[in-house]
Amino acid sequence: MQTILFKNKPKILSTGTIAGPKECEGVIGKFVDKTLTDDMFGESTYEKAECKMLSYAITKAIENGRMNEKDVDMLISGDLLNQIISASFAARDFDFPFLGVYGACSTLAESFAIAASFVNAGYYRNIVAATGSHFSSAERQYRYPLELGNTRPPQSQWTVTGAGAAVIASEAKEKAPSITCATFGKVVDFGITDVNNMGAAMAPAAADTILNHLRDTGRSAGDYDLIITGDLGALGSRIVKDLTWEKGVDIAGNHVDCGEIVYNVIEDEFQGGSGAGCSAVVFNSYIYEKLKKGKLNKVLLAATGALLSTVSSGQGESIPCICHAVAIENV
Amino acid sequence: MQTILFKNKPKILSTGTIAGPKECEGVIGKFVDKTLTDDMFGESTYEKAECKMLSYAITKAIENGRMNEKDVDMLISGDLLNQIISASFAARDFDFPFLGVYGACSTLAESFAIAASFVNAGYYRNIVAATGSHFSSAERQYRYPLELGNTRPPQSQWTVTGAGAAVIASEAKEKAPSITCATFGKVVDFGITDVNNMGAAMAPAAADTILNHLRDTGRSAGDYDLIITGDLGALGSRIVKDLTWEKGVDIAGNHVDCGEIVYNVIEDEFQGGSGAGCSAVVFNSYIYEKLKKGKLNKVLLAATGALLSTVSSGQGESIPCICHAVAIENV
Numbered sequence: 218m219q220t221i222l223f224k225n226k227p228k229i230l231s232t233g234t235i236a237g238p239k240e241c242e243g244v245i246g247k248f249v250d251k252t253l254t255d256d257m258f259g260e261s262t263y264e265k266a267e268c269k270m271l272s273y274a275i276t277k278a279i280e281n282g283r284m285n286e287k288d289v290d291m292l293i294s295g296d297l298l299n300q301i302i303s304a305s306f307a308a309r310d311f312d313f314p315f316l317g318v319y320g321a322c323s324t325l326a327e328s329f330a331i332a333a334s335f336v337n338a339g340y341y342r343n344i345v346a347a348t349g350s351h352f353s354s355a356e357r358q359y360r361y362p363l364e365l366g367n368t369r370p371p372q373s374q375w376t377v378t379g380a381g382a383a384v385i386a387s388e389a390k391e392k393a394p395s396i397t398c399a400t401f402g403k404v405v406d407f408g409i410t411d412v413n414n415m416g417a418a419m420a421p422a423a424a425d426t427i428l429n430h431l432r433d434t435g436r437s438a439g440d441y442d443l444i445i446t447g448d449l450g451a452l453g454s455r456i457v458k459d460l461t462w463e464k465g466v467d468i469a470g471n472h473v474d475c476g477e478i479v480y481n482v483i484e485d486e487f488q489g490g491s492g493a494g495c496s497a498v499v500f501n502s503y504i505y506e507k508l509k510k511g512k513l514n515k516v517l518l519a520a521t522g523a524l525l526s527t528v529s530s531g532q533g534e535s536i537p538c539i540c541h542a543v544a545i546e547n548v
Numbered sequence: 549m550q551t552i553l554f555k556n557k558p559k560i561l562s563t564g565t566i567a568g569p570k571e572c573e574g575v576i577g578k579f580v581d582k583t584l585t586d587d588m589f590g591e592s593t594y595e596k597a598e599c600k601m602l603s604y605a606i607t608k609a610i611e612n613g614r615m616n617e618k619d620v621d622m623l624i625s626g627d628l629l630n631q632i633i634s635a636s637f638a639a640r641d642f643d644f645p646f647l648g649v650y651g652a653c654s655t656l657a658e659s660f661a662i663a664a665s666f667v668n669a670g671y672y673r674n675i676v677a678a679t680g681s682h683f684s685s686a687e688r689q690y691r692y693p694l695e696l697g698n699t700r701p702p703q704s705q706w707t708v709t710g711a712g713a714a715v716i717a718s719e720a721k722e723k724a725p726s727i728t729c730a731t732f733g734k735v736v737d738f739g740i741t742d743v744n745n746m747g748a749a750m751a752p753a754a755a756d757t758i759l760n761h762l763r764d765t766g767r768s769a770g771d772y773d774l775i776i777t778g779d780l781g782a783l784g785s786r787i788v789k790d791l792t793w794e795k796g797v798d799i800a801g802n803h804v805d806c807g808e809i810v811y812n813v814i815e816d817e818f819q820g821g822s823g824a825g826c827s828a829v830v831f832n833s834y835i836y837e838k839l840k841k842g843k844l845n846k847v848l849l850a851a852t853g854a855l856l857s858t859v860s861s862g863q864g865e866s867i868p869c870i871c872h873a874v875a876i877e878n879v
Contacts, residue, residue, distance in 0.1 A: 219645050221671045221672075232575075264859055286787075295650060298857065299857045299859060300631040300650065302860045303853070305735060305855035305868050306868060308734075308735040309735045312734065313734075314550050315732070315870060316649075316662070317650040318650065319626060319649065331662070334671060338665065338669035340552045341552075401622060403643060404639040404640045404646050406640050507677065524648070526630045527631070528689075529595070529631075529637065532595065532596065537636055
């Protein structure tokens with residue numbers, strides 16, 4: 218069985234979020250802790266700005282949980298930059314152990330799943346799970362220097378500038394949603410080689426994990442108020458609906474993709490948002506608020522990641538993808 | 549407390565190792581499952597060779613444990629390449645869930661620690677923890693194209709070409725060493741900026757985790773037959789001995805560094821071996837054999853990682869480092 222059931226129901230005690238000006242024009246604008254007016258965040262490079270956002274989100278999640286640094290037992294984090302420098306350098310700011318993970322844009326769900334596993338087992342009491350991304354650092358690392366002004370193809374997505382963190386805790390004084398189970402995904406590769414078409418590459422991994430999750434738990438798609446994917450975008454969202462439907466599971470009625478809803482006006486973003494920061498800000502602000510208020514009570518967060526690099530693509534490889542899922546419920 | 553104690557004592561059921569021709573001239577030569585005669589391993593690029601080595605080590609560990617792929621519940625792996633493509637692409641070869649981690653050269657200890665945490669909690673029965681590195685892929689990613697023939701400074705180390713994997717299991721039919729506890733490390737940065745001097749950068753992180761481990765467990769350095777660091781090299785090994793000695797803990801008598809012992813003849817390797825593959829091959833072959841035969845009975849594996857990237861160094865940052873430790877005992 219791929220799915221771990223958490224008997225002790227670790228809580229998502231609090232969250233912290235920050236996002237760029239473009240992102241905050243959309244649905245998350247009212248819910249994030251901080252909206253950047255300038256996506257450099259007072260730093261000299263995009264990478265340093267990305268790291269500072271992540272550090273801010275971690276600090277804010279701890280504050281919002283009415284705790285201080287000493288109450289935190291561990292940070293689980295990763296990001297899209299080579300050698301996950303955002304996460305590692307953010308971790309340097311704090312005096313608790315750090316577990317570095319890499320799951321590309323699936324990092325939020327991956328870190329939630331590990332954090333809940335550790336808290337449920339009684340190893341630690343409070344773990345911060347965090348991730349983020351920055352449009353400009355991702356663009357110049359994965360694609361082209363921004364200064365080149367390359368045209369973006371219509372199947373592309375726009376990396377979200379933002380970061381989100383959550384405190385996963387064994388106990389909460391107030392009502393807080395719980396992580397009830399986690400499904401770690403398998404690597405799925407459908408042979409897509411177009412690095413501008415992440416949605417199509419990642420959708421099969423999302424379908425695989427969602428189907429395995431439902432099989433393991435004996436649940437149906439309709440048992441969830443919402444099945445949220447991370448950053449499939451508009452095209453990828455259509456594909457995951459088709460792929461699950463082909464296997465006899467209809468998720469169309471209650472599926473939503475963070476990448477599809479993050480931007481209000483679609484201009485250069487084409488298929489919508491992407492990046493580790495996409496699900497990190499959408500879940501930890503907008504969705505978390507709905508869970509806290511009881512407007513949503515049972516959510517499956519299934520974040521996908523494309524596990525390619527510029528080197529693997531340059532060497533002619535296709536794009537292996539993964540999806541990790543966690544069920545979050547008001548129980 | 550940074551340290552998790554494992555009541556159910558997960559076993560290191562079996563290991564699988566592979567290493568390059570230069571590496572196998574040394575102490576590990578007699579113990580690895582496969583010695584490469586050509587470090588390209590029949591592939592067209594160094595990166596593909598690295599991935600194939602990792603895949604080989606995983607397959608061999610499963611075989612050596614007398615199980616098959618269906619018995620394995622999860623792969624935990626990471627490596628030094630951008631976006632950990634060795635691990636992700638190796639994971640594509642197998643039909644079990646994949647958890648991607650990044651801890652640079654601390655990856656072996658990090659993946660052992662997570663695997664033992666999951667097995668101890670009863671989430672999964674058999675988890676493969678694996679990592680590796682390749683001199684030529686690391687060199688051209690982190691430093692210079694090999695074709696340039698750059699002179700290496702005397703404080704530098706030589707990235708090990710090799711991979712190692714282990715099956716961490718809840719049960720073993722035969723006697724097998726157990727992982728009894730794990731200490732996840734904090735990020736430590738002493739301000740070193742010389743990217744050729746990893747030993748000096750990483751030694752403070754090693755000292756921090758070793759000291760915290762001994763404090764948490766109430767053990768003394770002498771309680772261990774061996775305290776093994778991952779790839780501090782000759783210089784870094786001297787520094788970690790000094791740093792712990794300054795805090796009143798003398799590890800000199802029973803400390804050994806995988807990087808210091810991996811090569812027989814020191815020519816271009818200067819301070820010795822490095823890379824995620826260094827502790828992966830040395831531990832999973834030579835040290836594991838000694839544990840199995842009862843020549844060692846209580847070992848602390850403390851692998852360090854330098855969490856830099858070429859971008860962070862290029863932007864003037866110092867090198868944050870980390871060390872994760874696991875205690876492995878015949879109990």
